[in-house]
Amino acid sequence: MSGLTTVFVPGDAAARSVGADAVAQRLETEAGRIGRQLRIVRNGSRGMLFLEPLVEVATEAGRLAYGPVAPEDVAGLVEAGMLDGGEHPLAHGLTEQIDYFARQTRLTFARVGLTDPLSFDDYEANGGLAGVRKALELTPEAIVAEVTDSGLRGRGGAGFPAGIKWRTVLGAPGKERLVCCNADEGDSGTFADRMLIEGDPFLLIEAMVIAGLAVAATEGYVYLRSEYPQAAAMLRAAIHLAHEHGLLGASVLGSDHAFDIFVRVGAGSYICGEETAMLESLEGRRGVVRAKPPLPAIAGLFGCPTIVNNVLTLAAVPEILAGGAAAYADLGTGRSRGTQVFQLAGNIRCGGIVETAFGVTLGGLVEGFGGGTASGRPIRAIQAGGPLGSYLPASELGLEMDYEAFSGADAMLGHGGIVVFDDTVDMGLQARFAMEFCAIESCGKCTPCRVGAVRGVEVIDKIRAGIEVEANLELLEDLCETMTDGSLCAMGGLTPQPVLSVLQHFGGDLVGARGGTN
Amino acid sequence: MQWGARRSYEAFSPERAGEVIALRSSERGPLIEILRDLQATFGYLDPAATPIVAEALNLSEAEVYGVISFYADFRTEPAGRRVLQICRAEACQAMGAEKLCAHARKRLGVDFGSTTPDGAITLLEVFCLGNCALSPAVLADGQLIGRVDDSTLDELIEAAELASR
Numbered sequence: 001m002s003g004l005t006t007v008f009v010p011g012d013a014a015a016r017s018v019g020a021d022a023v024a025q026r027l028e029t030e031a032g033r034i035g036r037q038l039r040i041v042r043n044g045s046r047g048m049l050f051l052e053p054l055v056e057v058a059t060e061a062g063r064l065a066y067g068p069v070a071p072e073d074v075a076g077l078v079e080a081g082m083l084d085g086g087e088h089p090l091a092h093g094l095t096e097q098i099d100y101f102a103r104q105t106r107l108t109f110a111r112v113g114l115t116d117p118l119s120f121d122d123y124e125a126n127g128g129l130a131g132v133r134k135a136l137e138l139t140p141e142a143i144v145a146e147v148t149d150s151g152l153r154g155r156g157g158a159g160f161p162a163g164i165k166w167r168t169v170l171g172a173p174g175k176e177r178l179v180c181c182n183a184d185e186g187d188s189g190t191f192a193d194r195m196l197i198e199g200d201p202f203l204l205i206e207a208m209v210i211a212g213l214a215v216a217a218t219e220g221y222v223y224l225r226s227e228y229p230q231a232a233a234m235l236r237a238a239i240h241l242a243h244e245h246g247l248l249g250a251s252v253l254g255s256d257h258a259f260d261i262f263v264r265v266g267a268g269s270y271i272c273g274e275e276t277a278m279l280e281s282l283e284g285r286r287g288v289v290r291a292k293p294p295l296p297a298i299a300g301l302f303g304c305p306t307i308v309n310n311v312l313t314l315a316a317v318p319e320i321l322a323g324g325a326a327a328y329a330d331l332g333t334g335r336s337r338g339t340q341v342f343q344l345a346g347n348i349r350c351g352g353i354v355e356t357a358f359g360v361t362l363g364g365l366v367e368g369f370g371g372g373t374a375s376g377r378p379i380r381a382i383q384a385g386g387p388l389g390s391y392l393p394a395s396e397l398g399l400e401m402d403y404e405a406f407s408g409a410d411a412m413l414g415h416g417g418i419v420v421f422d423d424t425v426d427m428g429l430q431a432r433f434a435m436e437f438c439a440i441e442s443c444g445k446c447t448p449c450r451v452g453a454v455r456g457v458e459v460i461d462k463i464r465a466g467i468e469v470e471a472n473l474e475l476l477e478d479l480c481e482t483m484t485d486g487s488l489c490a491m492g493g494l495t496p497q498p499v500l501s502v503l504q505h506f507g508g509d510l511v512g513a514r515g516g517t518n
Numbered sequence: 519m520q521w522g523a524r525r526s527y528e529a530f531s532p533e534r535a536g537e538v539i540a541l542r543s544s545e546r547g548p549l550i551e552i553l554r555d556l557q558a559t560f561g562y563l564d565p566a567a568t569p570i571v572a573e574a575l576n577l578s579e580a581e582v583y584g585v586i587s588f589y590a591d592f593r594t595e596p597a598g599r600r601v602l603q604i605c606r607a608e609a610c611q612a613m614g615a616e617k618l619c620a621h622a623r624k625r626l627g628v629d630f631g632s633t634t635p636d637g638a639i640t641l642l643e644v645f646c647l648g649n650c651a652l653s654p655a656v657l658a659d660g661q662l663i664g665r666v667d668d669s670t671l672d673e674l675i676e677a678a679e680l681a682s683r
Contacts, residue, residue: 014649017664019519049651188607191648226591227647229660267550268590270645284549285581286588302546344651346612351651374613383608387645419650421612433611437645 004037005083006058010113011042012198013230014191019071020053026074027055036083044199046113047353048100056095059085065095100350100369105331107339108315109192109355112199118237120245123202131318132247135210136255140170143214147317149325151337156182156273156310157385157414157490159336159403162317165307168297169215172305179211179220180282180301180308184266184273186225187386189345189417192353193311197224197231200315201238202247205261207314209252210321211307212259220261221301223278225268232265239263270387270441274489275308277443288443289489310415312341333359336402344370346383346419363397366420377422381430381506385414387437388494390501391421391430410504412497427506431499432460438495449492452483456499460510469511477503521600521674522661527561534559535567539574549575549585553592562596598633598640600678603657606643609650618654619643621668625675638682639675 009015009024024040031038046054051067055077064085066077073090080088092098115122123129135143148163169177181204185193197204208220224232239261242248250258264282266272272281276290279301300306316338320328329337336358342365344351349371354360366372366382373379381391390411392399399409406413421430435456444450456479463472480496487493502510528534538555542548552571557563563586572579586592604619619630622641626634630643649655652664658674 013662014652014664017519017649017655017662018652052652185648186646188646189609189650190646191650194648227644227657230662264551265554266589267554267592268644269588281550283547284551284575284585285547286584288588346609346650346653348651387608417609417650419609419612425612430608430611433608441645 004039005031006039006041007083008041008043008056008058008063009053010045011117012045012052012195013228014049014195015045015052015054016230018052018068022071023053023055023069023074026071027078030074030078031083034078038083041116043115044112044117045195046095046101047109047195047355048098048350049352050350051092054095055082057083057085061085062094062096065092065098066090067092100352100354103369104355105339105357106355107319107328108203108312108341109196109200109353110319111203112196112353115200117199117201117234118241120202120241123200127322128202128318129206129247129253130322131320132206132209132213132253134321135213136253136257140214140216143210143321144170146321146325147214150316150320150328151332151335152313152316152320152328153336153403154310155312155316155340155415157187157412159413162309162313165297165309166211166214168295169305169307172298174305176304177215177217178301178304178306179208179215179217180279180296180306181208181220181222181311181314182273182275182278182308183222183224183228183231183311184278185228185311185415186270186273187388187415187417189383189386189419190343190415191345192341192343192416194228194231195353196311196315197228198234201235202242203315203318204235204311205238205242205247207317208261209247209259210317211309211314213252213257215305215307217307218258218260220259221282222261222263223266223272223282224263225266227268232263235263270437271443271491274491276489278308279306286443288445289491291488312415331357333357333400333402334404336404340401340413340416342401342416342418344418344420347373347375347422348420349374358402360401361397362392362399362401362418365401365418366397370420373420373422375422375424377424379420380423380425381421381427383419383421383430383498384417385412386417387434388412388490388497389414390497391427391505392501393505410497410501412494427502427509428460428464431502431510432457432464434495434498435460438491442491446486446488446492448483448486449488449495452479452487452492453495455479456483456495460499463510473503473511519658519663519670519674520661521677522659524599524659525558525561527596528559530560530564530566532566532570535564535570536574539571543574549577549582550589553586557592562593565594598637599682600638600659601640601642602659602674603642603644603647605645605647605649605653605655607646607650609646610654613653615654618666618668618671622671622675625672636679636682638678
């Protein structure tokens with residue numbers, strides 16, 4: 001073998017967090033030692049984070065996977081002929097035939113890990129720009145109709161139909177309309193927004209351009225959290241390249257439509273993921289929740305009618321335009337159409353991204369894909385939907401992953417994050433943390449949330465200390481009811497969910513069976 | 519795994535602050551962006567910057583102070599030479615983050631939000647770094663590190679202490 005060998009070493013922040021940079025360096029060195037020339041592509045992650053750093057070698061048969069590769073493994077791998085697809089204990093064969101990957105339906109994440117995230121040519125050669133080209137042929141009303149017909153619902157947590165939101169913005173009076181992407185992915189257990197922005201940033205740009213065409217907006221804002229410095233850098237670099245290639249600017253792909261995107265980085269506040277707090281923050285103020293109405297679709301950013309969608313909601317749109325609403329709607333179940341990007345996290349053996357049609361069960365994800373806990377101990381609890389989502393016991397593994405089934409189980413699908421805990425967890429502490437987190441992150445506007453969360457921590461501490469347990473349990477339930485019914489937004493309104501789910505399924509932990517002193 | 523690149527900062531001066539503010543004063547709703555730029559320039563938000571920002575954006579000092587005090591990222595005193603952020607959110611908790619936090623606090627002798635007496639390390643808590651499948655996670659001066667254990671932390675801390683001597 002001679003000539004240039006292409007090797008992929010993910011540049012995704014998660015892959016880099018476990019040594020991908022050192023692996024890339026060692027590959028360069030070891031290849032040089034045997035006189036081989038490498039082209040190292042820093043792709044996004046394939047989403048199999050348990051195999052990171054996952055190195056792929058391009059061969060005539062396809063891309064072959066090796067992982068997880070530690071820097072000290074590289075010399076042995078190269079010696080074993082990895083650069084020609086040689087066998088090795090870390091070899092997994094063709095990447096796309098790895099069971100975890102092959103069983104997925106990758107629409108939104110189709111290119112993530114496949115391409116060089118900052119190669120515009122890669123993007124276009126792998127299906128990019130088809131959606132925006134289609135949109136440029138359509139009227140705004142027709143674009144909105146496609147999105148509506150696809151059945152796409154907001155992926156940020158609330159599950160609101162995207163098409164209805166877009167139609168409201170299109171029909172709202174005003175000189176200017178705006179597009180806003182909520183990339184304030186603050187829920188623990190979620191990382192899909194980050195991976196998409198780092199792995200396929202042009203997709204989000206294309207999606208926002210389409211949203212702009214749909215409602216005649218010429219400016220888009222991405223509100224990105226400061227905890228994601230690499231995503232911010234990648235997105236800014238991609239926006240710069242999109243300008244150079246004419247996807248952004250005064251004339252989108254040569255048309256008479258203008259569109260530009262501005263990146264705004266948050267400042268370490270969870271509540272700014274709530275859409276109205278995000279709008280306040282984008283305008284440069286404290287992230288204090290706004291009362292609704294008016295809806296942001298009527299009076300949003302800078303008072304303009306504004307589309308506010310999550311990264312994954314927007315990112316589904318180019319495929320809907322390119323492949324047609326019907327093809328997208330054919331996937332899924334009931335009123336949950338299309339695919340959902342699930343994220344398997346916490347104490348899980350095979351954590352990562354699983355994009356699949358709605359309707360897979362919780363157990364199918366956690367055990368079928370995830371392989372159970374990382375510790376090898378039994379699963380005790382699963383938190384779905386982020387810090388405001390319920391803790392489910394292992395007996396609920398049969399639950400179908402769709403919006404309605406989850407509502408039926410007093411749980412929330414949220415952003416698709418699934419955090420697994422083994423049987424060493426003290427669920428009383430998890431309930432306490434839910435209240436503590438709300439106390440730290442509350443914007444302070446409404447009393448049930450601002451004061452309720454502080455009182456919640458105190459009451460749980462008393463219960464755990466065995467002080468007037470019956471009376472304080474009653475007080476806790478009463479407090480939860482007040483927060484649920486009286487809070488202005490989901491932060492105070494949903495913080496009781498994890499607490500009440502602990503009471504319902506793991507009550508023994510709360511009343512001192514583990515942590516208390518009585 | 520190692521710390522991210524160390525940042526260097528300029529000494530605060532009202533003139534320089536004015537220049538930084540001017541770069542963005544024509545943007546829409548630029549206050550948070552300006553505060554971020556000021557902190558990136560000087561390493562912290564000097565209280566003397568508040569009236570300058572307020573004047574430039576036609577806001578009250580209270581409004582500017584309100585924003586500074588609302589957001590966890592903004593600090594009004596210089597940080598240590600290194601900033602270590604440990605994730606305390608649920609996915610990291612499921613993999614022992616609280617134990618890791620206890621170790622860090624004990625090892626450094628300071629609580630979250632504080633800097634070691636020698637100025638080597640500022641310890642901060644953070645809620646989610648988006649590395650939830652490779653938890654527990656820390657951000658060490660911008661460098662994300664996954665599957666962190668006590669010994670990873672010890673190595674980081676020793677490297678920072680050594681560099682401070």
